[in-house]
Amino acid sequence: MKMFEVVDPGLHTTIQDLGRTGFQHVGISPAGAMDDFAFQLGNLLLGNERNAAGLEMTMLGPSLRALQSSIIVLSGADLTPTIDGKEIPMWRPVMVLKGQLLCFERPRYGARTYLTILGGIQVPIVLGSKSTYVKGKFGGMEGRALEEGDVIEGEDSLRSSTISEIWGKLRKLQLSASVIPNYPLVGRIRVISGPQDHFFMKETLDVFYRSRFKITNQSDRMGYRLQAFKVTRDSLPVSLSIPYKENREMLTDIVTKGSIQVPGNGKPILLMADRQTSGGYPKIANVISVDLWKVAQLLPGQEIHFEKTSVEAAQQEFRKREYLFQQIEIYLRLQRQMTGGKIN
Amino acid sequence: MSRLSCHGGTSIYISPLGDRAVRLEFGTEISEQINDLVHRAAFFIREKQPVFGVEEIVPAYSSLTLFYNPLVVLYEDVVFEIEVCLKELIERKEMKREFKGGVELSRRLITIPVLYGGEVGPDLQEVASLNGITAKEVVELHSKPIYRVFMMGFAPGFPYLGGMSEKIATPRRKEPRVHVEAGSVGIAGSQTGVYSVGSPGGWQIIGKTPVPLFDPYVVNKDPVLFHAGDMIQFIEINKVEYNKIFKEIEAGIYPIDIVSYPGGEGKRDLDGRCEQ
Structure with missing residues (x-):
């Protein structure tokens, strides 16, 4: 009809x-x-x-x-x-x-x-x-x-x-x-670390979890390109990069909704609904299922902050939502x- | 990350990919042996010893990702079952050496007709000159090997192929094309592949196949031609043959040449049935 x-x-x-x-x-x-x-x-x-x-x-x-x-x-x-x-x-x-x-x-x-x-x-x-x-x-x-x-x-x-x-x-x-x-302007997004977090130095991982990320204009149903930054004492935003430990190639691997891939330019890509099934960049972390809607409701220019959690906690949250x-x-x-x- | 060691020296690393998938890593390089292990594990879990709650089994070059439903099974339980399953698989290998019996892979060899050069292969000459050989030699080198489908990805029905000659390796185009038609055969670095859907692309395009690799609107049939683990060979066809095959495909009567590999005869029609 x-x-x-x-x-x-x-x-x-x-x-x-x-x-x-x-x-x-x-x-x-x-x-x-x-x-x-x-x-x-x-x-x-x-x-x-x-x-x-x-x-x-x-x-x-x-x-x-x-x-x-x-x-x-x-x-x-x-x-x-x-x-x-x-x-x-x-x-x-x-x-x-x-x-x-x-x-x-x-x-x-x-x-x-x-x-x-x-x-x-x-x-x-x-x-x-x-x-x-x-x-x-x-x-x-x-x-x-x-x-x-x-x-x-x-x-x-x-x-x-x-x-x-x-x-x-x-x-x-x-x-x-x-x-x-x-729908707040800054998304507090919980993630599970890995599976390629060993591509990054511990200090870089600390930066990742302390930084704020701006959602850039290159963001759509496939994924969001993010720019890490920190705010200095005189409240100026300074761009940050998420570099690899050493220049190492990774084999093309499977990705999923919420995967955070980091290409060589140090600017993470958060994969969303229309992602490809495979990707060639190290995945530093994955957004947990119950927080993906928060990402979906954020606009270019708004911010994300990542917080580490465990698979066990994420799955309990998922069951609670069900x-x-x-x-x-x-x-x-x-x-x-x-x-x-x-x-x- | 947990590590599963099995006597015989195989180590498999198991780690979560988010809260709905688990990733098994069998190695960190492109190798036929490691890729074989990935496909055997996929086959074993799919056909012989299903893991409760697992909904999708997705192989890559050297890893296998299992998507599961956390409402049905939790991470620790799924890892436990996978470990039991993998130990079983590896013990069978050790007992039977060559994976004979239950875990032997049935491979397919699929022959793909390609019209090289001309309008449909605008970069053939470029690939030849950059490598200091003739266009004819590029075609010979490209259609000689039997390629392995290491994994599927990038786009629906797109195969990641291995086995191309380094003599025709060519960097991607500096100026990517706005649109590359489905069926276009290309080279990017040491890789070769076939565009399964029309899309923008930077690969050097050397030819085109009339055979469709992806059709989402088929009913009760396989939407893709290739699967991870298949073997592929390209054969050169001329314009007349291309048009003839194109018409046969439109009419639904073109028999795609699929045999079991190695050896064995059999052709598959468009419905995916195998005629022995």
Whole structure:
């Protein structure tokens, strides 16, 4: 069913789900939502599968004309969303009526916003996923970012009578404020050291963990190029380099989301969703899974600070987050069941 | 990082790659022996002794990365299972010397037709002059060896090949091209490769194959032609043959020449079935 027509595509709007698994051994990148936390919360609020495809927009959102009435959730960065000029809330279900125009006025905080739709966006599943991989030219909307005139398809089985019935149950759903993330200007990012930290001297590793890193303009869904710096006593920023111990070549090796590679120029590259599967530079550390969304919401010019943690601690955090998702899912299901009854 | 020593002198270093992957390092150089060990370990874990919670097994030149789900299994548990598994593998090697029996790799030899030079190989002459030989000699030297796919990466379906003659080694172009078409065969330093998808690129382009290396829209079929561990040989074709193969591929009737290596006969059709 035709849900939205793209009137203006925005800066870089793509269809994403949680990504493609099982093909890294043949060089196929997983892609997927950069901020998997906001993305999954959006789907949970609609009672969708957590992997249901949605739109990821970057800094400048698209303008979308509703071709059908539907229920949506906007999560992630606040880009001042409006319907027919009137601002609408984020992090909770919103009804969009046929003919209305959904726009985004200006970025307030964060970098990436997710639009999830009741029932999910319908595009062909390519190699097990609906995620767009622009560099490989496949997945999502014909393997590319949205363009003017594209039509976004939704679930066929949802009739307008069903939608009003569901809206009655969803309209008052809200997340607890403690769950909704805020997006600070400086990201405190936890990492696991290695696997090639032995390419660096101990002093260099100390510099790495003490420095601040500026996100440069050469940053996109593939990765962020970082510039290390320190602030002197007269508060002038001084650029720093992260050099190798000795001039040593490394064999091409496997990388992952969150890998921090350091090329010969001493300027680290933090790999994100559309990374290649392999890379030839030493990896000084890896961002832990539960902190990747923070990186995804940082903009060029903003800063990162790295903090060392252990695999064990990172995996406990990952399990805690899964537990949170499950609790939210149960809580929202109960709220939906009770709506229309006494408690509201 | 933990080190697994096995009698016989093999050391394997195990370390985390973030909180969802573990990396096994079998060596630090490009060598067929070390790469064999990587592929045998990958094959063994995939086919013979799966490790609980492991979702992807990704070989590189001298390391193997296993992606696992930390909701199902924690780092320490996955490392323990891998150690048990590797000890088993290495003991089998010691008992059976040449990895006969359960862990023998089945290799494939894939022949790739290439139209060298001309419009589709604009840098062939440059590669020849920089190496002080003729274009014909470049083609002979390039199509002579049997190359090994050490690993896959860089782009979907792209093989990292080893075995090119140093006589045709050529530095990357100073001015990278904005677009290199899929199928283009190139040289960069001592490496040769085939662009599996169209992309910007700085490799010296010496020819082109009509055979597709990557098709994401196949249904229930392998999206890539090459896999790590395969062997590849290039054969020279002329313009007429190129066009004929191109048409056969469009019609879905071109039989890609795939045999088992070494020895053995058999061709694979586009569906990936092997006719013996």
